[in-house]
Amino acid sequence: MKFRRRYIAPAAGAVALAMALTGCGTSSTPSSGKTSITVSIDTGLTAAAKQQIDQRITAFEKVNPDITVKTQPYDWVATTFTAQLAGGTLPDVFTVPFTDGRSLIAQKQVADISSLVDKLPYVKDFNPSVVTNVKSTSGQIEGVPISAYGQALYYNRQLFTQAGLDPNKPPTTWAEVRSDAKAIATTTKEAGFSTMTQSNTGGWSLVTLANAFGGRAETGTGKKVKATVDTKPFEKALETLHDMRWTDDSMGGDFLYDWNAINQDFAAGKIGMYISGGGNYTSLVQQNAIDPKTVGQTVIPLSGKNAGALGGGAIAFVRAGASSAVQSASVKWIDYYYMQQQYKKSASVSAAKIAIASKQPVGVPQVPVFDKKTYEQTLAWTNSYVNVPLKQFAPYTDKEFSQQIVSEPGTQTQALYGKLDPVVQAVLTDKNADIPTLLKQANGTIQTMLDSGTGN
Template identity: 55%
Template sequence: MKSARSRAAFALVGVLSVGTLTACGSSSEASDDPTGPVTIEVAIDAGLEQAAVDAFDERIAQFEEANPDIQVETKEFTWSGTTFAAELAGGTLPDVFPIPFTDGRGLIEAGQIADISDLVAELPYADDFNPTIAAAGQAADGGMWAVPIAAYNQGLHYNRQLFEEAGLDPDDPPATWDEVREAAEAIAEKTGQAGYAHMTQSNTGGWILTTETYALGGRILEGEGEDVTATVDNPATVQALEMLHDMRWEDDSMGSSFLYDWGTINQDFAAGKIGMYISGGANYPNLFTQNQMNPDEYGVTVLPLEGDDAGTLGGGTLAAVSSAASEAEQAAAVKWIDFYYISKLTDQEAAVAEAEVAAETDQPVGAPALPIFDRETYEEQQSWIEEYVNVPLENFAPMTEQMFDQPVVPEPPVATQDVYAALDPVVQAVLTDEDADIEALLADAQVQVQILIDRA
């Protein structure tokens, strides 16, 4: 789920017919001349502290100085599965906006974002993306319509202070699901806070249930192309739901809030109300800039993997351009994507400039993330900014020491957000009804998901 992007982190994001798409997103009346003066509107996360806004504004100033014919304006935007389709159809999106990997192919096939593939192909690193990651933003012919800007593998985020209060070692977080359950029970008993919390709505319940299924060796969908079949009622998903049921009803270790989405679970985790939860492994910058997470209290580790085919769900965020953007606006938009999102990963001067601004405004620098290129490029970029790193890297060590060794499994390839939405009620039922019939719930969901696949 999101970055987002990518966030990560990630109701129906309907693929509207091109004929119903109104003119949208463009912030200017600029000429179609790609070399003339142009104004573009770019997305900025909603709810940022002033320091984060100041850092963003400084980067805009640097971009405009380097590109005097381009003016950049900002618009608050945070992707949500329940609102994105309406924003897309209503023409309220900025010219440049982030979308999760799961939305890329559908929007491309429907022509609902601009075809910037020729512009992207001219970038020096266009062929250097990890092929698995690049595919999320590519059309069937391989042209890149949306640019990968962040990737993640799911992580188990935990509150180090609550671990200590519960008598647990925050430097040795759970490595098995039994240990997760034991730690959750200890946290709930010793601190009175939720030991483990679970997202349940706005498609996030299905997202995290799918994550848990992967980690136990199962899959929600199987097959490729036109031969994809729903496998929602697999043994691993049953096991995941039974674990949630027992933690909720036998251990009483999951607190009293069972309608979390990505934003609200981040709020409560940062506020010290949650001991552990699953989200994208690169979620720390959001927790810090939007929820004022205390860095000393933050910890993250890889998910326990159990089962013959276990893996960690991987996803990420794409930068897309409005289909209503003029030729000039598209060219300017790709320059912005290159400058703001990518150059800091591939160019030392750009990396240092970004890090300097972030450090000066007390924004996180150096928070580890799954790379969109290769490991060597990632580690080189980290070395460029080493003197500016201001996050507690030792608190990320349980993740960074293992994340490259875990198999990364892509999100379900067909009707992804719809599938997640269909699974939300299943998770909600298990957490709110002690007598919920897990097998019956999954049997119903199996039928619903197969219908969604067949319609896709």
């Protein structure tokens, strides 16, 4: 699964750059006495987005003259991250999804920065459900949760209008999603609804759908964790996809989408609706140059007992093996670049001004890392700088806090998603796919994996 949340595949040039900048993962303090750190930035950024980052680096170095910041293009991708981790090609500061946090900490694959995090002014103000993803078994906070999200339903307002639908009244049930998708496909000849299916995103999307029907992919914890994907909510989720694909013919012709490709086609006006993280609008602007007028966002329809919207987020870690000087400089960067704008007025306003100058989005809806009060305070500070179409996000923001947020599966998360990718692909490419049998087989494979603890 690609992650920007970043939920993100490094090119060969990125690995080469990592080695050039970090000496195969080892930063140093040059003879000038300055500490040099390499920090991750998303790949494929527009010139304006890169300019914004450069401006913030300049501002950071001005107040921290003993630190030099270099950037390394980096995207977290499940299928390549392990090799980067083992090969020492990660930047000093890198991001991963919540699902990887506790396992990286337990296996000591990231630096223990808990003593530095403990000194941050907001360390006791984190949302408890968020900070748990960066805690060791002894309760130490060894990473910094920088963002959180709840899954949302994105839709193309232009395609809605062309199909005779009201873009201000997006679907609120799965029956309406299906009906609207068929109308879009029939009228515009574009995909009415699409879903991701590979690089772990198929499993991620399927679990999201199953959560919306009241399902859970796992139950229990530790050695008692059980796979539960061979259940009615998962069947309902797959049946919904099957019917849109084969009965309605409303899902277009691409059934091998990953995170990057589906964003690209949505921005290009080729997809009417799809599911992604609630804060994904920023990526659509920075990487896909989407026309803001076309974007609509609403909450995922929920149906049945225990239904909820899958949620997750991003963690900033420091590379294992980093020196104490690099760890200290890295935490200062994490605090400055990711966190200050979420709790400090001057930083929040400054970041908003830089974003505005670089024509980048300000005010994108998100799940707060801190409590709701702090989040609403930051919105008030930057209200005059907001440049995103808030009215088009209203169907999401009006209801996001009233929806139950369901945490991602807690054990072997990415591996579990990967085992479900072929199930989604099978349903979308084989009209006669036996859904209960596919889920039963997948459940057995996942349970074996959970029991062995190998992720294979």
